[in-house]
Amino acid sequence: MRVHLVDGTYELFRHFYALPRQSDRHGHEVAAIVGVLGSILGMLESGVTHLGVATDHFIESFRNALWPGYKTGEGIEPELWAQFHPLEDGLRAMGVVVWAMDEFEADDALASAARRAAADPRVEQVLICTPDKDLSQCVEGRRVVQFDRRRRELRDEAGVMERFGVRPASIPDYLALVGDASDGFPGIPGWGEKASALVLARWGHLEAIPADPAAWDTPVRGAARLSAALEANRERGLLFRRLATLRTDAPVFGATDELRWRGAAPEFEGVAERLQATALWERARRLATGGTA
Numbered sequence: 001m002r003v004h005l006v007d008g009t010y011e012l013f014r015h016f017y018a019l020p021r022q023s024d025r026h027g028h029e030v031a032a033i034v035g036v037l038g039s040i041l042g043m044l045e046s047g048v049t050h051l052g053v054a055t056d057h058f059i060e061s062f063r064n065a066l067w068p069g070y071k072t073g074e075g076i077e078p079e080l081w082a083q084f085h086p087l088e089d090g091l092r093a094m095g096v097v098v099w100a101m102d103e104f105e106a107d108d109a110l111a112s113a114a115r116r117a118a119a120d121p122r123v124e125q126v127l128i129c130t131p132d133k134d135l136s137q138c139v140e141g142r143r144v145v146q147f148d149r150r151r152r153e154l155r156d157e158a159g160v161m162e163r164f165g166v167r168p169a170s171i172p173d174y175l176a177l178v179g180d181a182s183d184g185f186p187g188i189p190g191w192g193e194k195a196s197a198l199v200l201a202r203w204g205h206l207e208a209i210p211a212d213p214a215a216w217d218t219p220v221r222g223a224a225r226l227s228a229a230l231e232a233n234r235e236r237g238l239l240f241r242r243l244a245t246l247r248t249d250a251p252v253f254g255a256t257d258e259l260r261w262r263g264a265a266p267e268f269e270g271v272a273e274r275l276q277a278t279a280l281w282e283r284a285r286r287l288a289t290g291g292t293a
């Protein structure tokens with residue numbers, strides 16, 4: 001059994017900016033919804049049996065209380081934001097398990113689901129379907145991997161080390177040092193990707209990095225300056241690491257069997273009609289009866 005965990009927020013953004021505009025029968029913009037539903041159906045048609053989709057029901061989360069600059073929904077185009085909740089409803093009608101996050105983020109749901117699925121000895125591999133670098137911290141060998149569906153690229157533990165220069169467990173520390181503009185925290189002044197990778201490859205985590213740069217035991221340009229910046233901002237660095245560390249206790253599923261797709265509900269026909277995309281219902285119906293699109 002292989003389990004696929006899909007970043008629904010990323011997919012909605014991706015389809016919104018990639019597809020031409022399309023209206024439902026009430027005149028509402030729905031191209032991204034139709035695109036994501038069709039994409040998930042494509043996964044099922046290709047042989048995927050167990051999957052779940054995580055979404056950000058609200059953009060804000062508990063992290064906004066920790067750091068005032070953390071990402072919010074500000075700047076999201078209204079036509080895109082209006083498709084979030086209808087997408088969740090459409091996926092559920094299609095028979096797909098959805099984790100719509102309120103307090104947590106979609107990334108936390110994916111991390112939680114990956115840990116729970118990997119604990120099931122029947123699961124051969126867990127594929128976290130997103131290119132988001134935050135999820136690299138969840139990678140374990142080749143058992144839990146990232147899969148970029150758009151580029152058809154799979155990133156296992158060796159791939160994480162090749163991309164970032166650190167092991168998956170050090171990704172939150174790496175992001176704390178270099179910052180994450182998409183999440184709204186700046187990192188530690190002066191710490192770039194190369195220096196962060198070199199130091200963390202040796203020491204693993206922020207609290208293990210010696211205060212004396214002479215003890216770093218690895219050649220880093222400007223070590224004294226970087227060490228001083230880290231010491232002056234160590235508490236902030238630990239806060240940024242907390243922001244970057246994904247929670248694994250988000251409410252997801254109890255048993256892996258809950259993720260098995262068993263066909264669309266009858267109401268999905270009405271959803272497809274409202275979207276003016278009746279082909280979605282036909283595809284789902286054929287797939288449930290053993291056919292292919």
